[in-house]
Structure formats: C-alpha cells, structure tokens
Amino acid sequence: MSEVRIAAEPRTEFGKGAARRVRRAGKVPAVLYGHGTDPRHITLPGHDLMLALKTPNVLLRVEGVGGTDNLALPKAVQRDVIKGFLEHVDLLVVEKGEKVAVEIPVTLTGEVASGGSLYQEAVSVEVLTEATHIPEGVEFNVEGLEPGTQVTLSELKLPAGTELHTDPDATLLIVSHERSGAAAEGEEAAGEGAGEGSEPAEAAAE
Template sequence: MAEVKIQAESRTEFGKGAARRIRRDNKVPAVLYGHGSDPVHITLPGHDTMLALKTANALLLIEVEGGESHLALPKQVQRDPIKGFIEHVDLVIVRRGEKVQVEVAVHLEGEAVSDALVVTEHASILVEAEATDIPTHIVVSIEGLEIGAQLHASDLTLPAGSTLAIEPDTLIVNVTAQPTAEQLEADTEGGESADAAAEPVAAAAE
C-alpha cells in the first residue's frame, strides 16, 4: 500500500468552538497517538484528508510543520451524520515493519449456482499484516458454489504476509436456497397477522 503524504499543522486550540473554526477553514482537527508518546494535536487539510480516507486502512505520512513526521493509520473517523464531511480523525502511529491488526473488506467474486442465495455473514475480517503492506481487500470466489455450501475464514486465501486474526471456523459466506414465492407470501401474511394481533394490545395499553 502506497503512503499518502499529508501536510499538517500543529493545533493549540481545543474545544467545540475551536473545532468549528477549523472546519470553517476547510480543515480537519485530528490527534496522533501511539507507541507510548503523548498525543499530538494537529490540523489536516480537508480536501486531501477526504481523498486519502476514501481508501480503507489508508497509510498516511503526516508531516507536521517544523519537520516532524509520523507514519499513521486512521483509527476512528467522525463524520457529520447529515452532510457527511469529516469532523475529526484519530490516527494511530505505526512503524515500518510493525505488525498491526486491521479490518479488511471481503469482496465476492463469481456466481453461485442458479436459485442460490449467497449470504455474506462477515463483510470484513480481522487480519494481521505489516503496517506498510495492508491488503485493500480479500477476494473470495463463490463461482459454482452449490446450495448448502459454506466458506469459513480458514478457506480464504490471504495475500502474502497477512494472517488471520479471527477464529478459523468463523463463517464468512453461507449459500442457501432462494425463498420461493409461496414462502415469501407466507412470511408477508405472517407479519401482517402479527401486526393485527398487536393492535388490541397497544390500544389496551393506552
């Protein structure tokens, strides 16, 4: 994974008011921590940060004014629930050659047999990899899988240098039969009956 270089500024103002002023300038308040060092409060450029964090587990080279630099991974990204802009970023400092545990997305590839319903039980899995060589995703082939087939974590082919950090028997993909029209209709009728039965109870509670 290539490093994304981001120029940062030291931050000395804190609190909601300071954070609002930073965001008005199209910047993002952030904090760097890890390896026993004191937290480093910084401000990141909004546009560059947004582009960098579009990649999961982006490896960032944070260059702080004054010459100090840190290699870091995003730990927590807070976004505005309505507009979606980045409000704050927590970054964990890593070192070259260091092993880290990260969630990596599972990408399904291929098609199961007809009339099969493929259920992804885990959209991502926890793996251990070098901080500078984190896979962007794990490809899982479902080509030709029959109804009743299951894929567990131990069945996945991980990129070189990555190892599982979850139980090998964790179910990742489950292939079942697609529900028939009659089953769907029965489920719908069952739901309507349950709703109707609940109405008198609700009325009595009032």
C-alpha cells in the first residue's frame, strides 16, 4: 500500500479552548503513540488529513516530529456528530515488517443459485497483517451457491501474509430459500384469520 506524507507540528497548548483555536486555524489535534515512547501531541493540516482518511487503514508518514519521520496508522478518529469535521485523531506508530490488527471490508461477487436469497452477516473482518502491506479488502465469490448454504469466515481466501484475527467459525453469509409472493401472502392471510377468530372467543369468555 502507498504511504501518504503529512506534515506535523508540535502542540503545546491543551484543553477545549486550545483545541478550538487549532481547528479554527484549519488544523486537527492529534496524538502519536506506540513502541514504548511517550505520547506526542501534535497538530496536522485538516484538509490533507481529511483526504488521507478517505482511504481505509491509510499508512501515514508523519513528518516533523522529533526530527524524524514516523509511520503511523489512524486508530481512533473523532468527528463532530453534526457537521462531520475532524475533532481529534489517535495515531499508532508502526514499523516495516510489524504485524497489526485492522478491519478490512468483505465484498461479495457473483450471483447465488435461482431461488436463493443472500444475507451477508459480516461486511468486514479483523485480520492480522503487515503494517506496510495492509490489503484494501477481500472478495468472496457466491456464484451458484444453493439455498441452505452457510459460509464462515474461515472460508475467506486472504492475501499472503494476512491471517484472521477473529473467530473463524463466525458466519460470513447465509443463502436461504427465497419466499415466493404467494407463500408470503398466504402467511399474511393466515395471520389475519387467526386474529379475527380470537375476538369471538374472547367475547364468549366474557
């Protein structure tokens, strides 16, 4: 995966007032931590950071902190619940070759067999992978799967160097029998009939 370079500045003022001043200047408060170092409080350019975060699990090369560059992954992103702007970001320092746990999306391709309805239980999966080679996602082909089929996460074919970091027996998807329109209407009518029949019985009891 590609790296996104982003320039950081040290942050020396703290508190809500200081954070508001940082954001008014078009920047975002952030903290850089990991690998046994003390957390380093920084600010990042808001526009550049917003663009970078559009890529899931983006790898940032944070420049200008302690005179060295740091590779980092966003681990917690706080946004304003109404306006959506970035309020704060936690960045985890990583190194090449290091394994990290991340969530990647699962995309289904193909069509199930006729008469089947597809239900995707897991839209993402947690994996353990190299920090500098995080896959963008994983695909699973459902072509021709018959009604009654259940697929678990263990059946995903992950890229080399990537492994599941969650329960392999958890359900990925289910293919159930598609209900016909007539069957659905019949069930609805039966339910209505049961409701109508209950009123006289209640009246008789009274």
